[in-house]
Amino acid sequence: MFKNYFKAAFRSIRKNPQFSTLNILGLAIGITIVSLLLLYLNDEWSFDKYHSNFDQIHRVIVNADLGDETETWANAPNAVGPTALENIPGVKEQIRMLKHNFGDLAFVQVGGEKYVQDNLYWIDSSLLNIFDLDIIAGGKTNALHEPNQVMLSESVSKKLFKEANPIGQIVNVDHEDDLKVTAVYRDLPQNSSFDAEMIGSFATTNFSKQLSWSNSSFETYLLLEPGTSPPAVEKELALLVERNVEEEGRWYTLALQPLSDIHLGSAHISSSYTSRLGDPSQLQLLFYLAIVILFIASINYMNLATARSDQRIKEVAINKTIGAGRGLIMARFYLETAVLVAIAVLISLVLLSVGMPYFNMLADKSFVFADLMHPFFIGGILAVSAVIVLLSGAYPALYLSNISPTNLFRQNNGAASGASGVFRRGLVIAQFIASIFIIVATLAFYNQLQFIQDKNLGYQAEQVVAIYTAGAEDGDQVRALVNQLTALPEVGSVSLAQTFPGKDGSGRSLSKPQDDNRSIILQTNRADDQFIDALSLNLIAGRGLPEQGVSYDDSIVHVILNEKAIAFLEYDPEDAIGKEAPGVFWGKRSEIVGVVEDFHFESFHQPIGAYIVHNNPSEWRNYALVKLKTSALRTAMQKVEGAFNNSIPNSAFEYTFLDDHLDRLYASEDRTARIFMLFGGISIFIACLGLFGLTAYRAERRKKEIGIRKVLGARVSSIIYLLSKEFLLLVVVALVIAIPISWYFIGQWKNNFAYTAEFSWGSFVLAGAVAILVALITIGYQARRAAVNDPIESLRNE
Numbered sequence: 001m002f003k004n005y006f007k008a009a010f011r012s013i014r015k016n017p018q019f020s021t022l023n024i025l026g027l028a029i030g031i032t033i034v035s036l037l038l039l040y041l042n043d044e045w046s047f048d049k050y051h052s053n054f055d056q057i058h059r060v061i062v063n064a065d066l067g068d069e070t071e072t073w074a075n076a077p078n079a080v081g082p083t084a085l086e087n088i089p090g091v092k093e094q095i096r097m098l099k100h101n102f103g104d105l106a107f108v109q110v111g112g113e114k115y116v117q118d119n120l121y122w123i124d125s126s127l128l129n130i131f132d133l134d135i136i137a138g139g140k141t142n143a144l145h146e147p148n149q150v151m152l153s154e155s156v157s158k159k160l161f162k163e164a165n166p167i168g169q170i171v172n173v174d175h176e177d178d179l180k181v182t183a184v185y186r187d188l189p190q191n192s193s194f195d196a197e198m199i200g201s202f203a204t205t206n207f208s209k210q211l212s213w214s215n216s217s218f219e220t221y222l223l224l225e226p227g228t229s230p231p232a233v234e235k236e237l238a239l240l241v242e243r244n245v246e247e248e249g250r251w252y253t254l255a256l257q258p259l260s261d262i263h264l265g266s267a268h269i270s271s272s273y274t275s276r277l278g279d280p281s282q283l284q285l286l287f288y289l290a291i292v293i294l295f296i297a298s299i300n301y302m303n304l305a306t307a308r309s310d311q312r313i314k315e316v317a318i319n320k321t322i323g324a325g326r327g328l329i330m331a332r333f334y335l336e337t338a339v340l341v342a343i344a345v346l347i348s349l350v351l352l353s354v355g356m357p358y359f360n361m362l363a364d365k366s367f368v369f370a371d372l373m374h375p376f377f378i379g380g381i382l383a384v385s386a387v388i389v390l391l392s393g394a395y396p397a398l399y400l401s402n403i404s405p406t407n408l409f410r411q412n413n414g415a416a417s418g419a420s421g422v423f424r425r426g427l428v429i430a431q432f433i434a435s436i437f438i439i440v441a442t443l444a445f446y447n448q449l450q451f452i453q454d455k456n457l458g459y460q461a462e463q464v465v466a467i468y469t470a471g472a473e474d475g476d477q478v479r480a481l482v483n484q485l486t487a488l489p490e491v492g493s494v495s496l497a498q499t500f501p502g503k504d505g506s507g508r509s510l511s512k513p514q515d516d517n518r519s520i521i522l523q524t525n526r527a528d529d530q531f532i533d534a535l536s537l538n539l540i541a542g543r544g545l546p547e548q549g550v551s552y553d554d555s556i557v558h559v560i561l562n563e564k565a566i567a568f569l570e571y572d573p574e575d576a577i578g579k580e581a582p583g584v585f586w587g588k589r590s591e592i593v594g595v596v597e598d599f600h601f602e603s604f605h606q607p608i609g610a611y612i613v614h615n616n617p618s619e620w621r622n623y624a625l626v627k628l629k630t631s632a633l634r635t636a637m638q639k640v641e642g643a644f645n646n647s648i649p650n651s652a653f654e655y656t657f658l659d660d661h662l663d664r665l666y667a668s669e670d671r672t673a674r675i676f677m678l679f680g681g682i683s684i685f686i687a688c689l690g691l692f693g694l695t696a697y698r699a700e701r702r703k704k705e706i707g708i709r710k711v712l713g714a715r716v717s718s719i720i721y722l723l724s725k726e727f728l729l730l731v732v733v734a735l736v737i738a739i740p741i742s743w744y745f746i747g748q749w750k751n752n753f754a755y756t757a758e759f760s761w762g763s764f765v766l767a768g769a770v771a772i773l774v775a776l777i778t779i780g781y782q783a784r785r786a787a788v789n790d791p792i793e794s795l796r797n798e
Contacts, residue, residue: 020340023301026689027344030297031384032351033679036359037290038380039367040675044278047191047263051132053223056092058230058256060084060220060237061269065251069520073507074219074272079211080237080254081124081220083244088236090228095124095131096202097219099273100173103504104622106198107471107651109172110160116468116654117156119197120173121273122205130223131194138167138183144201150179151199157184175473175650177204190366193262193274213245216252219273221259230256251519267605267752271507281752282672285441288745289676292434293683294384298391299431300689301337338389345385362674364667425730431687432734432771433741438680439767440742444749445673451757452666458599459501460536461658463628465637466500467644470622471651478624481647485626488643490636492627495530498619501601502661506619510565510610511583519583520568522610523601526619532560532596534625541573542594549615557585557616560594565610585616603665607754684771688778691727724779731775735768742767 014020048054060080062073081094100106100120108115125144127133135143136154143151150171157166166181173179179200188194202208207218224233237254257265264280266272353369360367371377472478478496485494499505505525512518525531529547532539545558559581561569566576573595581590590612598608630636637655644653663670709719742764750756 022689022692023340024344024347026297026300026686027341027388028347028351029682030293030686031344031348031381031388032355033293033682034290034384035348035352035372035377035381036355037286037293037675037679038384039371039377040363040365041283041287041290042374042376042380043191043365043367044264044283047276047278048193048259050189050191051130051259053130054259056224056226056228057130057259058222058224058233059259059262060222061255061257062216062252063255064216064521065253071521072269073216074266074269075216076218076220076254077211077213077216078207078218078220079213079244080240081218081222082211083240084222084233084237087240088233090225090233091222092225093126093129093223095126095221097221097273098122098202098205098207098217099219100200101470101620101622102217102506103273104470104620105468105654107174107468108160108198109175109650110169113160114471114650114652115160116471116652117198119195119275120200121196121198122200122202123196124202127199130221133188134186135183136186137165138181140183143183144199144203147201147203148177148179149182149201149204151183151185152181153187153197154184155187156197157181171198173200174470179204193259193276195274195276213241214249222256230258271504279668279672279752281749282668285745285749286672286675289438289441289679289683292438293679293686294387296431296434296683296687298388299427300686301340301388302391303427303431334389341385341388345381362671362678364671425726428691428727428730429734429737431691432731432775433738435680435684435687436735436738436767436771437742437745438676438683439770440738440746440763441749442673442676442680443763443767444746445669445676447757447763448750448753449666449669449673451755452604455600455604455755457501457662458538458597460627461501461662463630463633464500464534464658465626465628465640465655466658466661467624467626467640468622468654469496469624469648469651470620472648473650477648481624481644484643484647485624485640488636488639490628490630490632490639492629493530493533494627495528495534495625496621497527497531497534497623497625498525498621500525500623500625500658500661501535501599502603502658502665508584508612510568510581510612513569513580513582520565520610522565522584522612524584524612524614526616526621527613528615528621531613531625532594534627535599536627537599538597540595540597542577542592544594545613545615546593550617552617555588557588557590557614558593559584559590560596560613561592562596562608562611563598564608565612566595568610581612584612584614585618588616590614604753604755684774688774691775691778720780724776727775727779728772731772732768735764735771738767739764 051057059074060076062076064071064073078096078098081096084091085094098121100122106117106120108117123144125142127144128135128140133151137157138151143149152160152166152171160166160171161169166184169181171179171181177200185199188196207215222233224230234255237256241250241252241254257269262272262274263276264278264283266277267279349372352372356367356369359365467481469478469481472481482494482496485491505523507521508524509519510522527545528549529545531537532544540563542560545560550557561576561581563573565581566573569576569579569581571579571592576592576595579592581592584590596613599611600608601611602609626640628636640655641653644651709722
């Protein structure tokens, strides 16, 4: 019997080519998009779960309470890990990580070749006891046990040594450390939060020689014994702090964060080393997008199936008359739907193989067709197909199988038509609610990104280039570079600085005058007297840093504070000049010499915090900030590179434009916006396929009525209006319903930004106009075809 049902299903597909083509095309495109989104979402959700002990690995985080504000940091004091391993039952192993120069690039030399390398970490020798690294050359048991040892990723090994064997070779870092290569590991997968490209032994650093409970700069991971309770370990960590830290120094508490939560659960945590943090709110929106597209594709089938329901009533009635039960009739309709879905799945696999490279460029991923063979994906496709079959086939199967055989003798199936008509109109409304939501969400993304690009940052990022100078052998080379750059006519000013806006500086605390118990966290940046001019900061009181810096032995440090810091100190900007900024540098007086207007030194996800520029020689100034004053950037940068090569000949030339760096801060939002725009547009196209089919069906059902109206003198425009008005009304109803839904979800997403663009009603008007225009074009085309047909053809059989 099921064999006959398969034959009947294929006959039905061949008999109704337009219905079948529209359904298969809509389902195939929908399944393709949902499949790509599933690949993307699974990749984001799978971060760090490839480690064999991922559910037992936890990062130690610090909750810092400074009286007036609290923050959560990804870094802990370097004493936490070893002390926890020694004193807490259930802690099986620990590692501490320190990113090179607290996050700066490393200057690397191999023989006479010079390189600049990102993501150099200094890590304890127990690394391989916690994390799974695939060692492809060298030793595993003693790779980091001694000082001056280094492990290289496969790609870095090939960059530094080409095809030569790197094991035992020497890599020099920053003209200081000669590191012996002990192992090469396969490049870490793209779903790893741990992004190290070079791993040096922690024993090489000075921080390994003395344990401290105050310098919170080290990412620390604990491997717990199976069955160990993380809350119990947190209680033991609290006792360790209590036993080892004096009461006045207990400004923080320790907690554990599961490794699997780091990628998507660190939005509230600052100072994380990894560059691979995700945004759960954006994933949530993409998940909603997948559901919406699946919903729209399923509705297409239901719409067209219910539109044809009147034509199939007699078929069902005859089957029932000759003894077919309701269950068999339902099975037939579900089987017909399953055949259509199966064909759509096969077509979608072809579309996936063609479209995956383009999706990789759009989403910044590196999926290959073999990823489609992953059990998660196969299970996902089967689940999606099952949902489509159950959802799409539900109405025709349940409704038509309930038809009474007496309908066989009815000339007019008005009741049935009315019931299916009401349901069909509801589906059209639901479909366009989903489409309008996608349009609004896309507009919201781009509105926010445009706001970020256009908002006054409080400093000049355009034509300011940050040149990395850590490869200089001494201060004379850096001074020679500054002199040569300053002499170029294309250069406005040059400043030596520790960091620049958009890149973290050092974290310190600022205390209330006369009250050390009340403090806030501020970001500090060591710079010179040209810093304000290089970034065009607005100096509202005082002056810049003095041209002559201070030495290690000086008891006074000169500082420039922003308005946020001055407000905390309860100073007026003018009155603050000459006063002290308490608690910033231990044992030294921080004298305020200037106040600058607040500027955005972090992304728009965070509100403007306290910021200080100083001249204390406590940090290296590894960047030369060069303010250019020319439109011929290519020529200017050639001269800048020439000056660099003349001044610092034994270093690689590495630079970044500040505006490019800012763009990278919002790459995730830009990527999600582009995915939404593309897939949103395709989902609207899918919706239009169904609307196109419904209009064609409506025109076919009213063919004779149209013919009679034309014979009686009706104009083409009036017939188009007759066929279009109901669908356009449904789109308007969908718009009214979609507005509050969209408003709510967009409002939730915007909560992730500290500064947001106003989302005006004009965006909803534009979304509605786009939806109505698309519907009008779709409906109008089909309606016009029906309206211009020769009435003789439609009345020939009367």
